Amino acid sequence: xxxxxxxxxxxxxxxxxxxxxxxxxxxxxxxxxxxxxxxxxxxxxxxxxxxxxxxxxxxxxxxxxxxxxxxxxxxxxxxxxxxxxxxxxxxxxxxxxxxxxxxxxxxxxxxxxxxxxxxxxxxxxxxxxxxxxxxxxxxxxxxxxxxxxxxxxxxxxxxxxxxxxxxxxxxxxxxxxxxxxxxxxxxxxxxxxxxxxxxxxxxxxxxxxxxxxxxxxxxxxxxxxxxxxxxxxxxxxxxxxxxxxxxxxxxxxxxxxxxxxxxxxxxxxxxxxxxxxxxxxxxxxxxxxxxxxxxxxxxxxxxxxxxxxxxxxxxxxxxxxxxxxxxxxxxxxxxxxxx
Numbered sequence: 001x002x003x004x005x006x007x008x009x010x011x012x013x014x015x016x017x018x019x020x021x022x023x024x025x026x027x028x029x030x031x032x033x034x035x036x037x038x039x040x041x042x043x044x045x046x047x048x049x050x051x052x053x054x055x056x057x058x059x060x061x062x063x064x065x066x067x068x069x070x071x072x073x074x075x076x077x078x079x080x081x082x083x084x085x086x087x088x089x090x091x092x093x094x095x096x097x098x099x100x101x102x103x104x105x106x107x108x109x110x111x112x113x114x115x116x117x118x119x120x121x122x123x124x125x126x127x128x129x130x131x132x133x134x135x136x137x138x139x140x141x142x143x144x145x146x147x148x149x150x151x152x153x154x155x156x157x158x159x160x161x162x163x164x165x166x167x168x169x170x171x172x173x174x175x176x177x178x179x180x181x182x183x184x185x186x187x188x189x190x191x192x193x194x195x196x197x198x199x200x201x202x203x204x205x206x207x208x209x210x211x212x213x214x215x216x217x218x219x220x221x222x223x224x225x226x227x228x229x230x231x232x233x234x235x236x237x238x239x240x241x242x243x244x245x246x247x248x249x250x251x252x253x254x255x256x257x258x259x260x261x262x263x264x265x266x267x268x269x270x271x272x273x274x275x276x277x278x279x280x281x282x283x284x285x286x287x288x289x290x291x292x293x294x295x296x297x298x299x300x301x302x303x304x305x306x307x308x309x310x311x312x313x314x315x316x317x318x319x320x321x322x323x324x325x326x327x328x329x330x331x332x333x334x335x336x337x338x339x
Contacts, residue, residue: 011169018169022161031055032160036120037153040109049083054128058086058105061128070097072104072313073130073216075117075207076137079223080108084299088306089134089313096314111248113140114203115152121207126214131320132313133211135204136280136305138223138262139295142249144196145188145258147179152199156248186246189257196258201265208273217316220270221309222263224280226291227256234288241293255294276312283308 029044029051040046040055054061058074065071072093074080090104107125108117114137121133143154150156156179159171188194208218229235242252249255263281270277283304284290290301297305 015167015169018172019161022159022168026161035123036116037158052105056105056107057081057083059103061103061105065129066101069101069103071128071130072102072132073125074106074108074134075121076108077112077140078110079295080106080136081110082302084302085306088303089310092307092310093313111140113143113154114200118203118207122210126210129214130216132317133216133218134221134309134313135207135218136221138259139249141196141200141262142255142258144199145194146186146248146250147184148195149183180247184247186250187254188250189254194258194261197261197265200262201269204269208275217320219276219278219309219312219316220266222266222277222279222281223259224284225256225259225295226286227252227294229286231287234291237293276316278308278312280305280308
């Protein structure tokens with residue numbers, strides 16, 4: 001009886017300590033959710049990034065769309081969680097539609113996978129009735145290779161310190177001492193077939209079908225990475241980030257391999273579903289003027305990303321909405337899906 005009480009007391013202290021630790025590291029603006037892991041509070045500023053009234057980056061989204069309004073929604077991961085990117089998309093489309101009120105907003109968030117983006121769109125974002133949806137993703141789905149046992153809703157690295165029906169201490173212990181040490185596989189670059197490819201294909205196709213069923217045009221972005229690079233400063237950053245990358249995307253070699261495999265999947269979807277495919281990986285220079293790490297852009301890189309995708313949206317919207325004549329750089333977009 002004494003032993004049981006001691007063990008129970010020890011577990012209580014460990015659980016309390018784990019919750020206090022996670023609380024101290026969790027942004028106050030984060031809202032934990034069962035369907036998509038987390039979102040952000042509307043009109044908040046996590047990490048200094050100002051969000052709109054629906055908890056996304058970009059323009060205010062009214063409850064009722066205006067008669068002359070065109071809504072452009074961006075989906076993806078942390079590379080879509082960028083004001084510079086949203087501003088560039090908005091500038092390109094607004095410039096081509098001077099008679100329209102363009103509402104541009106990105107609901108992509110750090111660590112969001114194709115599964116989370118699909119579920120978020122179906123459960124939450126379709127209600128905003130976007131006219132165009134930009135899908136830019138490909139690196140976060142590497143988690144399904146680096147952690148082969150993880151479910152499509154990957155409870156990796158995020159812990160809800162308020163959870164009443166689970167042990168935070170156990171989740172932290174499992175992640176840092178069991179999954180990472182015994183079950184992670186950061187070296188998956190030699191696997192001819194990746195688990196993530198099927199997951200990405202299934203969720204992206206379902207997302208496209210859902211968006212189209214609501215009347216939206218869809219644009220796919222080829223995911224861009226900065227490796228290999230001849231920029232010594234950027235190559236050094238790759239080396240410095242390697243250990244952190246391993247526990248989500250895999251080793252540097254695996255990360256790049258996975259992204260290339262995912263881009264092939266996206267190109268095939270583009271061809272099969274007749275979706276514009278914007279070839280960003282070859283468009284944006286792989287140097288420190290355009291990248292801050294393996295995949296995140298500088299303001300200059302984000303502007304190139306946003307303008308290229310924005311031009312593709314303008315082209316896709318022709319025939320649905322009367323637009324002014326804006327030249328489209330055809331070399332950036334390949335509707336046949338060829339990479």
